[in-house]
Amino acid sequence: MSGGGCSIVWLRRDLRVEDNPALAAGVRAGAVIALFVWAPEEEGHYYPGRVSRWWLKHSLAHLDSSLKSLGTSLITKRSNDSISSLLEVVKSTGATQLFFNHLYDPLSLVRDHRAKEVLTSQGIAVRSFNADLLYEPWDVNDAYGHPFTTFAAFWERCLSMPFDPEAPLLPPKRIISGDISRCSSDPLVFEDESEKGSNALLSRAWSPGWSNADKALTTFINGPLIEYSKNRRKADSATTSFLSPHLHFGEVSVRKVFHLVRIKQVLWANEGNKAGEESVNLFLKSIGLREYSRYLSFNHPYSHERPLLGHLKFFPWVVNEGYFKAWRQGRTGYPLVDAGMRELWATGWLHDRIRVVVSSFFVKVLQLPWRWGMKYFWDTLLDADLESDALGWQYISGTLPDGRELDRLDNPQFEGYKFDPNGEYVRRWLPELARLPTEWIHHPWNAPESVLQAAGIELGSNYPLPIVEIDAAKARLQEALTEMWQQEAASRAAVENGTEEGLGDSFESTVIAFPQDIQMEEDYEPQRNNPPPPRRYEDQMVPSMTSSLIRIEEEETSSDIRILAEDSRAEVPTNAVVNQEPRSDILNHGNMQTIHSNTLPQHNTSGLRPAAEDSTAESSSSIRRERDGGVVPVWSPSTSSYSEQFVGDENGIGTSSSYLQRHPQSHQIINWRRLPQTG
DNA sequence: CGTAAGTTCTA
């Protein structure tokens, strides 16, 4: 027991009692107030979607009942400002300490850093922990101490780190409750009446909550894992782990997953079970990608809204809301794509392979701005996860150094026969095609009229013709790429000549406002090769969390983001390269640099704030845990000049008013309940 | 044993 007052354990996306370092620290320190603050407005544009909120609701209820059986209960606060709520709880409970686990999305990095500052200044001892990753982002560096810029190298390093990931902690045996007599819980509303009906079906397929997550993990490890390498290429998701929503909300710790899976791997290796061993490697790789998504987000806090490779700024996206609508509705005329999109809206779930299919179709065939697609995923996926989805879309869009080739355009027809060779998946989600023979199931437009008639299909009527022909898409993609490189070269020349500093208007061409008036009418008319509408400057505003960060800067005089940045510099380890340029300068004239995709990243001076790496290089895990307790990961805008290979992370957001200010309802834009249900 | 064809992979 330390110093009288109790501790607040601020729970966020770590909704578990097992292997929860912040909770364990609170319990060790004495009496505990377990707190959850629901402040979705803080998420800005990324207000959680319907199914995600459904999950959260149940996960919290589950956690609350676990906490109750351990001796306390979950305090819930409804808020517009997490930090005010923290202060309020401090006041009403007399807490003297705050513990929480790290998050790595851009908003949390800033918010949590500020929380630490504000609470510390009020005399509260604040400690934070790694609970979400095998290794903290700042611990994984190349031989020169620089962050990795490709996944393979990153993951290889993770698997060969000199110290193992922390072993998972057991749940506390009991929790001494802090004094909550004067601290009331707010009722949290996660779904409105109209959403309840749609959500009712979810509980048939999913069981949120940490102990259910644990069961899902065990089931997977003892079942499908061994076949993972063999089966993972099927569109049907029978062999996936189904852990992603659990992992998103931190219902199970990734360290525990890693641990148990590794044990299984050793077992299989000893038995000489090569396939099992390989399966584990592949599964762990998908865990690694999740790690990498946090790593990227930490190193490039704008990666959810801006291509990491600069030239993509100049890609002439097709701004066609008709295409976008057809994609969402599953009416593109490509059966595998459409089946995937129908499954997504009906269930909130999509196999990883199909996510790749529908998103690469979106980017490469329709050439719609990838952020629209990412936003739709955010709104509809049960496991919507900003960092993972940003990584996925950037990978597909070819905006990562190791992403897919820009000019690669996969043919959905061939992918169909690859991932759904018998057409079962298509038939399940596209009943209108159910009677079509397998021979034609993935390319009905080629089917003889008699076959279509026998199957009851009238193309263009009850199932659309392809919205864009693949050949046309290929040609258009080539044109677009040519244009992109020309613009990129022109911009670079302009910068070199000093004619133009930064990007000027050219940047704006990729930053396209999310459509505002999406209606889900069914009377969709396929549009072919419509010229993109003219792009007005006002339309280019980014719907973004970072815009809302700027708003903080503008509106909250007491918490100027520049002050935040300067303060955080105190925590910069001495070996970090610090760009002293103040943020306001950056905003006014971005020092943007663009490069060719095939140039390898060379010097990526990190602008990260691991903070307070005070002790020496001891690698004993107990000491390390102690060290982690003092660290709050902070990304500080003033110090981010990451890599010359990448877009300057601080560029391009210099427009004055925030998207949120102008579109407060933007998160409600997609009313996808009104989509026609299939089946 | 050499070449062709097939398979599997790509964050």
Next chain:
DNA sequence: AGAACTTAC
């Protein structure tokens, strides 16, 4: 789509 690797004859 294309490379790299494996299998078949």
